[in-house]
Amino acid sequence: MQALMMNTQLMISSILENAEKNFPEVEMVSVTADNPLHRQSYRRFGERCRQLANCLDSLGAVFGDRIGTLAWNDYRHMELYYAVSGSGMVCHTINPRLFPEQISYIINHAEDKILFVDLLVMPLVEALKQHLTKVEAIVVLTDKEHMPKSSFSNVLCYEELLSSETAHYEWPSFDENTASGMCYTSGTTGNPKGVVYSHRSTIIHALAGALPDVTCASNMETTLPIVPMFHVNAWGAPYAALMVGMKMVLPGPKMADGETLHQLITSENVTFSSGVPTIWLALLDYLEIEKKSVPSLRRVSVGGAACPRVIVERFKENHNCTVVQGWGMTETSPLGTVFNLKKGMEDFSEDEIIDLQCLQGRGVFGIEMIIVDENNQELAWDGVAFGALKVRGPWVAKSYYGLSDIPGSEECPVDDNGWFETGDVASITPEGFLQITDRTKDVIKSGGEWISSIEIENAAVNHADVAEAAVIGRYHPKWTERPLLIIVLQPERSLTREGMLDFLTKSLHKMSVPDDVVFVNELPHTATGKINKLGLRKTFEKYQFPID
Ligand code: ADP
Numbered sequence: 001m002q003a004l005m006m007n008t009q010l011m012i013s014s015i016l017e018n019a020e021k022n023f024p025e026v027e028m029v030s031v032t033a034d035n036p037l038h039r040q041s042y043r044r045f046g047e048r049c050r051q052l053a054n055c056l057d058s059l060g061a062v063f064g065d066r067i068g069t070l071a072w073n074d075y076r077h078m079e080l081y082y083a084v085s086g087s088g089m090v091c092h093t094i095n096p097r098l099f100p101e102q103i104s105y106i107i108n109h110a111e112d113k114i115l116f117v118d119l120l121v122m123p124l125v126e127a128l129k130q131h132l133t134k135v136e137a138i139v140v141l142t143d144k145e146h147m148p149k150s151s152f153s154n155v156l157c158y159e160e161l162l163s164s165e166t167a168h169y170e171w172p173s174f175d176e177n178t179a180s181g182m183c184y185t186s187g188t189t190g191n192p193k194g195v196v197y198s199h200r201s202t203i204i205h206a207l208a209g210a211l212p213d214v215t216c217a218s219n220m221e222t223t224l225p226i227v228p229m230f231h232v233n234a235w236g237a238p239y240a241a242l243m244v245g246m247k248m249v250l251p252g253p254k255m256a257d258g259e260t261l262h263q264l265i266t267s268e269n270v271t272f273s274s275g276v277p278t279i280w281l282a283l284l285d286y287l288e289i290e291k292k293s294v295p296s297l298r299r300v301s302v303g304g305a306a307c308p309r310v311i312v313e314r315f316k317e318n319h320n321c322t323v324v325q326g327w328g329m330t331e332t333s334p335l336g337t338v339f340n341l342k343k344g345m346e347d348f349s350e351d352e353i354i355d356l357q358c359l360q361g362r363g364v365f366g367i368e369m370i371i372v373d374e375n376n377q378e379l380a381w382d383g384v385a386f387g388a389l390k391v392r393g394p395w396v397a398k399s400y401y402g403l404s405d406i407p408g409s410e411e412c413p414v415d416d417n418g419w420f421e422t423g424d425v426a427s428i429t430p431e432g433f434l435q436i437t438d439r440t441k442d443v444i445k446s447g448g449e450w451i452s453s454i455e456i457e458n459a460a461v462n463h464a465d466v467a468e469a470a471v472i473g474r475y476h477p478k479w480t481e482r483p484l485l486i487i488v489l490q491p492e493r494s495l496t497r498e499g500m501l502d503f504l505t506k507s508l509h510k511m512s513v514p515d516d517v518v519f520v521n522e523l524p525h526t527a528t529g530k531i532n533k534l535g536l537r538k539t540f541e542k543y544q545f546p547i548d
Contacts, residue, residue: 009174009199009200010203010204011086011171011173011174011176011203012081012180012199012202012203012239013086013172015082015203015239017046018242019042019045019046019243020045023042023219023242024042024043024046025042026042026219026245026246026247027039027040027041027042027248028040028045028075028247028248029248029249029268030073030249030252031250031253031260031264032075032142032252033118033120033146034142038074038075042242042245045078045079048075048162049083050166050168050169052079052083052162052165053086053169053171054166054168055083055161058161059136059137059161060136061089063087063089063174064089064090064179065090066089066111066182067084067090067092067114067116068092068112068115068135069091069092069116070103070117070125071093071118071141072118072120072251072253073225073228073251074252076116076141076158077118077141077229078250080116081233081238085180085181085202086171087169087172088178090179090180090182090196091180092110092181092183093182093229093230094107094230095186095527096118097527098527099527100124102192102527103124104128104131104132105192107131107135108132109191109194110194111134112135113136114136114138114139115139116141116158117139117141118140118253119140119141119142119146120253122148122150136154138150139155139158139161140155140158142157143158143160144159179196179197179198180197180199180202181202183195183197183230183232186526186527186528193400193401195330200394201333201394201395202233202236202333204394205333205394205395206236206243207243208366208395209236209364210243213362214364215274215301215324215338217246218246219244219245220271222248222268222269222270223237223241223246223247223248223249223272223273224250224261224265224270224273224274225248226251226261226273226275227275227276227303228255231330232330232334233333234274235301235328235334236333236335247268249268255275256278258283258285259290261283261286262290262294265296270297271298272297272301273297273300273301274301274302274303275300275301275302276302276303276304276305276528277302277305277307277311280302284314287318287319288314288318293318293319298322299324300315300321300324301324301326302323302325302326303327303328304529306360306457307323307325307358308461309354310462312325312358316350323339324340324361325357325358325360326360326361327424331396331397331413331420331422332367332393332422333395336363336364336367336369337360337362337367337434338361338364339357339361339362341353342431359433359435360433362431362433362434366394367392367393367395368392368393369391369428369434370389370391371385371386371387371389371427371428372388373387373388381428381429382427382429383428383429383433386437386450386452387425387426388422388423388424388440389422389436390415390419390421391420391422392418392419392420396420397413399411399412399414400413423441424436424438424439424440425437425438425440437452437454438450438453439533442454443473444471444472444481444483445473445480446473446479446481446511447478447479447480449511451511452512453470453471453472453473453483454471456469456485456514457469457470457471459504459508460487463500464490465495466488466489466495467488467489468487469487470486471484472484474545482515482545483515484516484518484540485514485516485517486518486520487517487520488523489519497517497519500517501513501514515545515546523536524539
């Protein structure tokens with residue numbers, strides 16, 4: 001029997017229409033390269049999205065065309081999110097921090113027809129000119145006054161284009177499974193791979209993300225997404241915010257600038273913000289050095305990499321702010337798990353609650369997860385057993401753009417039973433809290449035992465003298481592999497190898513205490529700010545452990 005409900009297609013444009021109708025006066029505040037503080041209402045935002053949709057038509061873009069963006073978090077990038085997807089094209093966000101050859105590979109692979117580029121990113125695009133042979137037009141995200149000189153013949157000005165169009169545009173309705181957006185993984189092994197989101201996956205993901213136990217998005221809140229809009233749709237914030245009419249504050253190119261972030265949070269009364277651990281460490285340092293506070297900020301979400309305990313503690317103790325850790329990937333849109341207490345846990349001691357915040361959170365409705373051993377046998381959720389993490393759900397990728405979609409094939413990330421293989425190693429507690437212990441390729445196999453590099457790194461950064469720590473497995477004649485700890489010290493500290501090992505012995509299992517500690521001036525990072533373990537393994541290729 002068929003249901004008798006309307007078959008309304010889930011369209012990203014409907015989120016925009018909702019915001020215009022129900023929250024026309026709510027503000028979107030942005031920092032941009034050409035304006036230190038821009039403000040517009042959702043009403044004005046809606047008008048400009050329609051003008052932009054008309055521009056895309058005038059530029060000859062048609063349904064299904066990929067439109068590339070190289071931009072920071074601001075109102076113009078938001079307009080692209082809605083106008084491009086809303087008119088049936090694919091909003092392809094590109095990370096300007098990737099290596100130049102990766103950027104040109106991604107643009108060419110996706111066959112982007114038009115590129116919308118932030119003023120500050122134009123020099124990078126100019127340098128790629130000879131590789132961008134298929135791009136038909138480059139639109140600089142600025143006004144006439146700030147237009148840069150360019151060697152491209154097809155460069156246009158965003159504000160000039162918009163002002164020549166009307167705000168009348170009827171958003172089309174089409175199959176909700178149509179591609180709405182694209183984001184390439186950073187490709188630590190091989191070429192970057194294209195993840196293609198749909199209107200349906202994006203809307204369901206944003207609905208789940210807005211739930212009280214997830215981000216608790218609401219019209220009463222003001223959000224500051226510091227996580228970039230060029231990477232996994234800023235964790236869905238651009239959609240969830242307009243669904244519930246949440247005021248948005250967008251930091252533009254200033255996302256790593258403690259002073260600007262502090263100013264935005266205090267002057268705009270930001271209550272919720274999201275970002276990777278490095279951003280929070282930078283902000284906390286700034287606040288402590290300058291003796292400043294952020295009284296309006298109640299919750300911050302952290303993800304993309306394991307959240308060091310010190311972040312949770314410093315936010316709690318110094319700013320009375322709760323850290324909400326989440327786990328996800330480009331391929332999972334990204335929400336997979338998010339921290340939130342279960343009933344009864346509110347009576348836990350402060351330390352026990354912090355322990356839970358340092359895990360990766362609980363599964364969000366819509367995401368199923370399992371952990372399996374080397375023989376693909378499902379493991380218990382007992383908080384002890386750990387194995388390869390697999391997930392599935394309506395906002396998880398089933399294949400990559402242009403690569404095989406046959407489950408079980410080398411190019412396809414999905415196994416024969418339809419589970420997406422995350423490449424992460426994890427355990428899950430009986431209460432359903434996920435703990436990522438490693439990447440499959442980073443886990444250290446010592447004498448048949450698995451040792452978590454993340455556990456050692458977390459323990460090491462808890463030492464006040466340590467600024468950053470990374471652990472890699474290196475060959476050991478007896479154990480096959482043992483952990484090597486590589487450390488960057490805080491300025492003017494003199495922690496020794498022995499001091500570090502003593503400290504670690506107190507918190508780690510004997511087996512996990514590294515065999516050696518090496519001090520370096522800096523660690524290599526990937527374009528998304530994560531420690532580049534591949535690079536480290538290369539640097540320490542010839543390293544040998546001291547013989548006892
Ligand atoms: P990229 O592929 O560009 O590095 P992703 O955001 O897709 O970017 O990376 C996803 C990976 O980041 C996950 O598979 C996991 O290894 C790691 N990750 C994400 N969130 C967390 C977290 N809270 N704790 C530990 N690792 C995390």
